[in-house]
Amino acid sequence: MHGMTRRQAGALILGLLGGTATARAEVVLTAVQETRFSGLVLRLDLDAPLPFRAFVLADPPRLVVDVADPELRIAGRLAPAGPGPLRAGRIDARWSRLIAPLERPMTVAEAGIDPGGALRIALERASGAELAAAARLAPGPEVLGRIAPPPPAASSLPRIVIDPGHGGIDPGALRGEIAEKDIALATGLELAAQLERTGRYEVALTRRDDRFVLLDDRVRFARASDAALFLSLHTNTVTAGQASGATLYVSSSEASDSESARRARLENGSDSAAGLRPSEVLDDVARTLMDLESRANGTRSRMAAERLVESLSDATGVIRSRPLRAADFQVLRAPEMPSALIELGFLSDAGDRADMVSPAWQRRFSAAIVTGIDEWMTADRAFLALMQR
Numbered sequence: 117m118h119g120m121t122r123r124q125a126g127a128l129i130l131g132l133l134g135g136t137a138t139a140r141a142e143v144v145l146t147a148v149q150e151t152r153f154s155g156l157v158l159r160l161d162l163d164a165p166l167p168f169r170a171f172v173l174a175d176p177p178r179l180v181v182d183v184a185d186p187e188l189r190i191a192g193r194l195a196p197a198g199p200g201p202l203r204a205g206r207i208d209a210r211w212s213r214l215i216a217p218l219e220r221p222m223t224v225a226e227a228g229i230d231p232g233g234a235l236r237i238a239l240e241r242a243s244g245a246e247l248a249a250a251a252r253l254a255p256g257p258e259v260l261g262r263i264a265p266p267p268p269a270a271s272s273l274p275r276i277v278i279d280p281g282h283g284g285i286d287p288g289a290l291r292g293e294i295a296e297k298d299i300a301l302a303t304g305l306e307l308a309a310q311l312e313r314t315g316r317y318e319v320a321l322t323r324r325d326d327r328f329v330l331l332d333d334r335v336r337f338a339r340a341s342d343a344a345l346f347l348s349l350h351t352n353t354v355t356a357g358q359a360s361g362a363t364l365y366v367s368s369s370e371a372s373d374s375e376s377a378r379r380a381r382l383e384n385g386s387d388s389a390a391g392l393r394p395s396e397v398l399d400d401v402a403r404t405l406m407d408l409e410s411r412a413n414g415t416r417s418r419m420a421a422e423r424l425v426e427s428l429s430d431a432t433g434v435i436r437s438r439p440l441r442a443a444d445f446q447v448l449r450a451p452e453m454p455s456a457l458i459e460l461g462f463l464s465d466a467g468d469r470a471d472m473v474s475p476a477w478q479r480r481f482s483a484a485i486v487t488g489i490d491e492w493m494t495a496d497r498a499f500l501a502l503m504q505r
């Protein structure tokens with residue numbers, strides 16, 4: 117690349133993230149001092165000249181680099197006191213993604229990879245308007261591999277769809293080493309196993325491992341599964357004050373309170389946290405179907421959430437004040453089925469945190485949800501029979 121000489125001696129590794137053991141060595145993102153550009157030159161030494169794409173996003177300024185190797189592990193930090201460490205992880209079956217927060221608006225001036233696998237990206241300082249214009253060209257969700265649709269029903273049993281929140285490059289809320297995505301997955305798998313053991317339900321999961329799933333893909337999966345009930349699992353967090361216990365959310369275009377509205381905004385930011393430009397093209401989910409069926413499903417969702425609140429407070433006692441709330445969560449925008457989002461507890465609370473990472477607690481919590489679903493099913497059958505009359 118013209119003007120971008122190899123300057124390994126001047127390479128500056130600016131702080132590493134702690135990595136876990138893996139067969140593959142960690143690839144370190146390096147910031148190289150460079151005078152020709154009034155910006156940054158980054159270097160990533162890959163094993164081979166793999167396909168890649170590099171682009172910027174605005175609000176906040178971020179550099180995103182995708183490399184066609186799903187097992188790639190990348191570490192590094194763009195500045196010692198920069199806006200935060202970079203995040204890296206698998207984005208779909210083919211690509212790994214690196215997201216590096218930038219201290220100021222910048223755009224990609226040059227990017228190239230040499231035959232030895234040295235990937236170099238030159239970032240130029242830019243105005244906010246230039247960054248916004250560049251960010252509009254960033255690839256959206258359409259570049260991703262999508263999750264497979266649910267398998268056809270294997271029985272006539274009611275099907276419960278469990279949606280462990282976040283995953284892959286989107287960790288959700290973080291507290292030290294504890295990530296929301298891991299708690300959601302562990303609890304989701306436990307709940308699925310318990311529901312299947314009853315012999316009364318068929319279960320489908322939107323993810324069974326640590327992978328990124330688009331919010332709309334979760335909704336599409338639920339809609340295609342002909343679900344009796346859709347449950348999305350998350351953990352809550354507060355930055356000020358204290359709160360603990362589980363919260364049940366049902367879908368509503370108007371939030372029940374300002375905290376719930378904020379909660380929905382945070383959870384709806386999952387695609388953006390994964391470095392995706394919001395795409396209106398994929399947002400084909402009807403938001404306000406006002407027909408009879410969707411209104412009935414609103415009532416059924418609320419009945420399910422009420423039963424879950426009861427069984428959770430009976431079994432675990434960990435339920436917050438005003439445990440049943442409503443907000444406009446993107447994953448709950450499937451009006452043709454009852455649905456709820458469960459915030460298992462607060463990552464910001466030490467007691468909840470210790471509970472939520474404990475397999476014993478996850479078993480108790482899941483057992484309480486099974487009880488709640490059982491009781492709701494009975495009430496729901498009566499409700500549906502009434503609707504038929």
Ligand SMILES: [Zn+2]
Binds near residue numbers: 349351
């Ligand atoms: Zn979440």
